[in-house]
Amino acid sequence: MRRVYLDHAATTPVHPEVIAAxxxxxxxxFGNPSSIHSFGxxxxxxxxxxxxxxxxxxxxxxxxxxFTSGGTEADNLxxxxxxxxxxxxxxxxxxxxxxxxxxxxxxxxxxTQGFAVTYLPVNAEGQxxxxxxxxxxxxxxxLITIMHANNETGALQxxxxxxxxxxxxxxxxxxxxxxxxxxxxxxxxxxxxxxxSLSAHKFYGPKGIGVLYIRNGTKLKPLYHGGGQERKLRxxxxxxxxxxxxxxxxxxxxxxxxxxxxxxxxxRDKLMGxxxxxxxxxxxxxxxxxxxxxxxxxxxYVEGESLILSLDMQGVAVSSGSACTSxxxxxxxxxxxxxLSHGEAHGSLRLxxxxxxxxxxxxxVLGILPPIVLRLRQMSxxxxxx
Amino acid sequence: xxxYNEKVMDHFKNxxxxxxxxxxxxxxxxxxxxxxxxxxxxxxxxxxxRIADIKFQTFGCGAAIATSSMVTEMAKGKTLDEALVMNNxxxxxxxxxxxxxxxxxxxxxxxxLHAAIKNYREQKLGHKDISDAAEAHTH
Ligand SMILES: Cc1ncc(COP(=O)(O)O)c(C=O)c1O
Numbered sequence: 001m002r003r004v005y006l007d008h009a010a011t012t013p014v015h016p017e018v019i020a021a022x023x024x025x026x027x028x029x030f031g032n033p034s035s036i037h038s039f040g041x042x043x044x045x046x047x048x049x050x051x052x053x054x055x056x057x058x059x060x061x062x063x064x065x066x067f068t069s070g071g072t073e074a075d076n077l078x079x080x081x082x083x084x085x086x087x088x089x090x091x092x093x094x095x096x097x098x099x100x101x102x103x104x105x106x107x108x109x110x111x112t113q114g115f116a117v118t119y120l121p122v123n124a125e126g127q128x129x130x131x132x133x134x135x136x137x138x139x140x141x142x143l144i145t146i147m148h149a150n151n152e153t154g155a156l157q158x159x160x161x162x163x164x165x166x167x168x169x170x171x172x173x174x175x176x177x178x179x180x181x182x183x184x185x186x187x188x189x190x191x192x193x194x195x196x197s198l199s200a201h202k203f204y205g206p207k208g209i210g211v212l213y214i215r216n217g218t219k220l221k222p223l224y225h226g227g228g229q230e231r232k233l234r235x236x237x238x239x240x241x242x243x244x245x246x247x248x249x250x251x252x253x254x255x256x257x258x259x260x261x262x263x264x265x266x267x268r269d270k271l272m273g274x275x276x277x278x279x280x281x282x283x284x285x286x287x288x289x290x291x292x293x294x295x296x297x298x299x300x301y302v303e304g305e306s307l308i309l310s311l312d313m314q315g316v317a318v319s320s321g322s323a324c325t326s327x328x329x330x331x332x333x334x335x336x337x338x339x340l341s342h343g344e345a346h347g348s349l350r351l352x353x354x355x356x357x358x359x360x361x362x363x364x365v366l367g368i369l370p371p372i373v374l375r376l377r378q379m380s381x382x383x384x385x386x
Numbered sequence: 387x388x389x390y391n392e393k394v395m396d397h398f399k400n401x402x403x404x405x406x407x408x409x410x411x412x413x414x415x416x417x418x419x420x421x422x423x424x425x426x427x428x429x430x431x432x433x434x435x436r437i438a439d440i441k442f443q444t445f446g447c448g449a450a451i452a453t454s455s456m457v458t459e460m461a462k463g464k465t466l467d468e469a470l471v472m473n474n475x476x477x478x479x480x481x482x483x484x485x486x487x488x489x490x491x492x493x494x495x496x497x498x499l500h501a502a503i504k505n506y507r508e509q510k511l512g513h514k515d516i517s518d519a520a521e522a523h524t525h
């Protein structure tokens with residue numbers, strides 16, 4: 001059976017060149033980077049080089065790069081770290097209703113610790129409005145955290161504009177760029193961010209390694225304490241194999257990015273067109289301002305998990321914002337924030353393309369999906385009631 | 387959700403008794419759109435108060451479809467009183483179990499069957515019109 005992976009927003013396979021770059025560091029150059037002997041020095045050098053490379057790609061300096069265990073930790077370090085460092089100045093944080101749970105739940109936790117959080121709404125296309133950000137700013141606002149690209153709809157947020165606003169008001173600005181990095185150009189000065197999170201497994205690197213970029217001068221406290229690694233902001237023996245993998249993956253993803261992403265976008269547009277040709281299917285998110293590999297649609301009268309199972313039976317891997325797949329009783333908070341009805345959110349399907357997808361993959365999916373939709377609709381009492 | 391057993395997947399892939407019934411004697415519907423599962427059951431009752439025919443329509447996840455299919459198979463040929471004794475747990479057991487998260491939200495098929503029987507009996511007593519049934523959501 002043909003297998004088609006269309007869930008690259010969830011994770012990606014590790015690129016063979018990344019594996020090759022990592023392998024020797026498991027057993028040959030395995031030293032602890034903090035050791036002063038030759039084994040340690042080799043690892044230290046590899047970590048330093050990786051840090052330089054990551055910094056260069058992001059337009060940062062090496063000392064502004066802190067390696068973490070992934071996106072979730074980077075988000076938490078940014079949000080809680082700033083809250084801890086600046087609570088004397090103010091206790092108000094601005095974020096949005098469509099953030100990843102790594103951001104939302106960190107903010108919710110801070111609410112239990114005496115902080116106030118404003119969760120900005122989004123428009124029907126899933127984008128934060130700059131006027132809403134401005135209106136939410138208070139004298140005691142210490143942090144704005146808004147994601148670069150949404151993980152469900154791919155919707156791009158006005159990061160540059162928010163960056164300018166934050167600068168004007170001298171408020172620290174963090175962006176969760178976990179979905180953006182590797183898919184679109186990301187430069188910290190261009191975006192005007194003080195803090196930026198990324199995670200290697202979203203761009204063909206290994207899981208469990210990420211970065212928090214911290215602009216020089218940004219006040220931030222560590223969340224835990226131990227050795228002096230990562231300028232004491234993230235102590236613990238470095239995951240040097242992961243670091244090397246992350247740097248290699250980032251280098252590969254950003255080399256000829258335009259060409260690679262143009263190819264992905266062309267396939268995505270074909271897939272999107274084919275899906276929207278099925279009756280009563282609507283696009284979620286912005287038609288243009290979205291990640292090149294992302295399609296998200298709501299298919300009326302059917303439920304997402306049934307769609308996923310049916311597609312999986314034919315080898316196609318996708319995801320949905322239905323409650324059944326979110327592990328809670330409510331469907332996707334992102335789609336609900338955009339004003340979708342519960343029915344539309346339960347019937348949502350996210351397909352995210354990657355570098356290895358082909359035109360045949362798209363044709364295959366467009367061939368098998370309409371009969372699946374028809375079968376589930378014929379089973380659905382809503383379809384008959386309409 | 388990726389832990390459905392073979393029996394559940396069989397009922398999901400090949401659901402028994404799918405469809406609607408123009409001349410149903412009773413119709414029951416449970417669930418609501420906000421939780422993502424809606425099940426509707428149609429029954430045809432014979433002179434001995436047995437379920438002579440049964441059909442279902444379901445909007446919902448794999449478990450919702452599989453339990454609907456299973457309940458129709460279990461109920462067919464039973465008397466109404468026998469069918470009323472079956473509960474959601476029995477349906478899940480006949481499917482050899484459901485993932486724990488599904489036991490609550492998507493395991494409502496026996497309730498839909500009971501609602502259909504109630505609708506049939508109320509009509510017989512002349513209390514209700516069949517067309518009211520679909521509006522009689524529980525939950
Ligand atoms: C937008 C966003 N933020 C944060 C994360 C969490 O990253 P990680 O899985 O590396 O902890 C993800 C990935 O699931 C994501 O998509």
